[in-house]
Each structure stands twice: as structure tokens, then as C-alpha cells.
Amino acid sequence: MGLSMAGSVVLDGRGLTPADVAAVVRDGRPVSLAEDARARNAAAAATVAELIERGTPIYGVTTGVGGLRAREIPPDQRSGQQLRLLRSHSCGAGRPLSPELVRATMVVRANQLGVGGAGVSDELLDALVAGVNAGFVPFTRELGSLGTADLMVLADVALALLGEGRAWRGHELVDAGAALADADLAVPRLGLRDGIAFMSSNATSIGHSALVAEDARRLIDAALAVASLSFTAAGADPVAVDARVHDARAHPGQAQVAERMRELLGELPPGPGKPLRDVVHDAYPFRALAQVEGATLTALRALEAVLAVELNSASENALIDGATSSALSGANFHGGSLALALDQFRAALAQSVSLVAARVSALLDRGLTGLPAALAERPGADSGAMMLEYTAHAAAADVRLRASPVTAQTVTVGGGVESHASFAPFGARGAQRALDSAAVAVATELVVAVRALRMRGVEPAPGGAGGLFALAAARLEADVGDRSLSDDVETARVLLFEGGMPPTGA
Helix, strand or coil: CCECCCCCEEECCCCCCHHHHHHHHCCCCCEEECHHHHHHHHHHHHHHHHHHHHCCCCCCCCECCHHHCCCECCHHHHHHHHHHHHHHHCCCEEEECCHHHHHHHHHHHHHHHCCCCCCCCHHHHHHHHHHHHHCCEECCEEECCCCECCHHHHHHHHHHHCCCCEEEECCEEEEHHHHHHHCCCCCCCCCCCHHHHHHCCCHHHHHHHHHHHHHHHHHHHHHHHHHHHHHHHHCCCHHHHCHHHHHCCCCHHHHHHHHHHHHHHCCCCCCCCCCHHHCCCCCHHHHCHHHHHHHHHHHHHHHHHHHHHHCCCCCCCCEEECCCCEEECCCCCECHHHHHHHHHHHHHHHHHHHHHHHHHHHHCCHHHHCCCHHHCCCECCECCCHHHHHHHHHHHHHHHHCCCCHHHCCCCEHHHCECCCCCHHHHHHHHHHHHHHHHHHHHHHHHHHHHHHHHHCCCCCCCCCHHHHHHHHHHCCCCCCCCCCHHHHHHHHHHHHCCCCCCCCC
């Protein structure tokens, strides 16, 4: 939603974006809670107190949870119910969740609480916001959530804010109480419904997906810039991105990719070697570029549209409606829409990265480019860049393996009461790991494209992707003799994805 005058990201329950989440988690921006968001949460908390006073049954407050929902909690046992719920739900397993994802969880949950459907205590909400700003990072683990609320992670976050469990101090794990004291953070008191209300959210899956969306936009941006270098190196026919072609098939993503490629390509330079346009049309890695990358861009936009809702919605069960003084039982915590969007994105990315690998193969093919086979100095005596084809296709295979839809799965837990799950957290994890492998494939293509451009004796036009070529050529060794190319690929990956190349707005 942008930054306030003080430079903080304002959590107003209405306009949080993936870019905002990344700004806090990765750039260290502070957050501030909008007064109207605080007021909505406080009003919901007052409604909770009113409902309890009236004797209205409330899930997780006057009753058990899950398969125990029909069990009434005697009044004399309710005072400790919320803490017991947090402790019993703290049972994640597997690898530690990264501090980045824990912080994303905290940012998203704080913003969601400002929507006003939970009604947690002011103390807990303030502790959460203060924890974000202090860099407090609870320890939790990756496995446990099925996409019907990230219960285990949020239980661990809440307990850590209460001084229980562990938290990170740099790369060291310490008692949460000690980490709170180090950060000068106060321990909040739990309110009447704070345990169940705090946990009733997919904040981890949503936060992870927000970071995925930001990384995906950078990947597409870089992939198009690198593809334009390959296009130039191969002498591919620019008709593939001609506006007339794409106006005839009005997919917005496809048209935008073609437009961006025209900007990146500029005026294609002449040079030695057999250009692809000597034949009636080019191979798919060049001719179908806009169609394939356009589908990926469209899938990313669909994910961003889902996130615009998820980041700023109430997900609690029961949902507290102050206007009617009601506790509404529902399933807004179900992550089905998010999981479907993630499935679509991973499937599109698999197609995109397969085309990246195919361009690497094309650049190594003398029959397509007229350049020396395998871009070797002495083909046969030297193997040149032959093995980079294997690297690119291995990365593409990993992305394809992660494209299997999580939404095709199902589960029955909670004594048959909770008989469906979205598996959104698996979709987010799969997308992140697919992006990591996709980055390797794009970096490999950059190494091969720069090598091919050098061997062809041409450089891209000064505008467009010329800046990327200059940066890459300055960092990648010009020696085409047989040598290890592992460092070249890593150098290219860092250049493209770790700050070396500024985003170009694709």
C-alpha cells in the first residue's frame, strides 16, 4: 500500500501488497498500524467479550476445536484455554522455517488482524507489530500445515511473543524470553480468544506466496533480457515479436512480452555465421518465446490478484461481526484460491524454463546458428560449452517435477470433520524451489548467450539489453578454451538475481 511519511509500511488491513511484504522482510522497512485498523480489531474484541458475557457458544473459546468441537469447555477451565490451544498446536516438524518466511508471516498476520474479524487483545496485536519492528524472529518448523490455516507456525509465533519456545538471535537459537528481553519487548497478556483467533489464518502460505510473486517478477524480467541476447546471438527473425502477430491473438501477457522483446532487441546487428532467418521460420525456442513467456506473465498476474485479496482479508473461524454482534462459523482460512493460483504459476513456469533450456541447446547447435559446434574453440578436440546444455535441462527438469498440482490432493483429519485441505503451503514451497532452479537455467543461458555473441563478433544495440551484455561480459571470462564453467553460471546467477542487475520493468 506504499510507505508513510516516516518510511514505514502502514498496515491498514486494506492495501498490503507483495512489494510491501518484501520491503519489510528483505529491506528492513518498519511497519506501523493504522488507527482505523486498530479500531476495527478493538471493536471485534469488544464483541467477543459481549458474546461470552451473553453465553453465546464460540468455537475454541467455549468449545473444543476440530474433532472436539462438540465438547463444551466448563467455565472454570476457560481461563487457560487459549494458552493450552497454542501449546497443543505447537507441533511443527521438519526443517526450520527461514527467518524471512517467519517475518513474512508476522507482517501478513498483523495486517489481517487489522481487518477486524479476529478481535485479539490490543496487547497481543501491539506485541506482534513491535516484534516485527524489533527484528524478533520466533523459531518454528516447515511441516504441519495442510492449507486450512497455518496453525503450527502461528502457534509458535504467538508462544514466542509470550516468552515460550525459542527465537533466533542472529544465527543462534536462544530461549524466546531471552530474545524478547534483548529486544526490550514486553510480554503481552492473552485475551479471551487470542489463541484460536491468532492461529486462524494462512499467513505463512500467503506471506511466502507474496515473496514468490516478487521473485517471479524479477525472474521474468531477467529471462526476457537474457532471451534477447540469445535472440541476437542466433540471428533469430524479429518477426517472432512483430506487433502484427500478437495483435492477432489478443492475450495481454503475450502482447506485453512481445513489446518488451522489441524494446530489448532494438535494431538487430549483422554479423558472421548463418542467421536463422535463412530458413522459412525459426525453431520454437525463438519463435514461440512471446507465447510461452506471456502465459507465465498471465499466471503471475493471476497469483497477484489472489494475493491482493488474501493479504487484506479476514480469515478467522469464527469470524467476528461487530455490526450484528455475531460469531460466524465459516472456512475463510481455507487456501484453495491461493493453491490453485500457485499451481497455475508453477505449470506456466515449467513451460517457460523448458524453453530457456531449449534456447541453450539451440545456441550450441551449429546447424541452427552457423557458429562452431558446442561453441568450442576447436570442436572435437575441445568440448566447449557442451555440458551447459545438461545443466540447463537438469534445472528445467527440476522445475517440471515441481509443477505437479497440489490441489489434486486431499485429506481427512479431525475425526472426519476436517475432510478437505488446499495444501497451499506445499504450493508456495514448490514455487519457491522451482524459481530457484529456474534462476539457474536463466543464468546458464546468459553464459551461453554471451559466449555466442563473442564468437559471432557482435554486441546488442546500446539500448535494450546492451547494458546487461556489458555487465555480464565484464564479469564472465572471455576464454573459450575448455575449463570449468561452474563459476561462470554462479557469477551469472548472482548478477541477475542478487542485485547485480537492476529490474528493468518487464
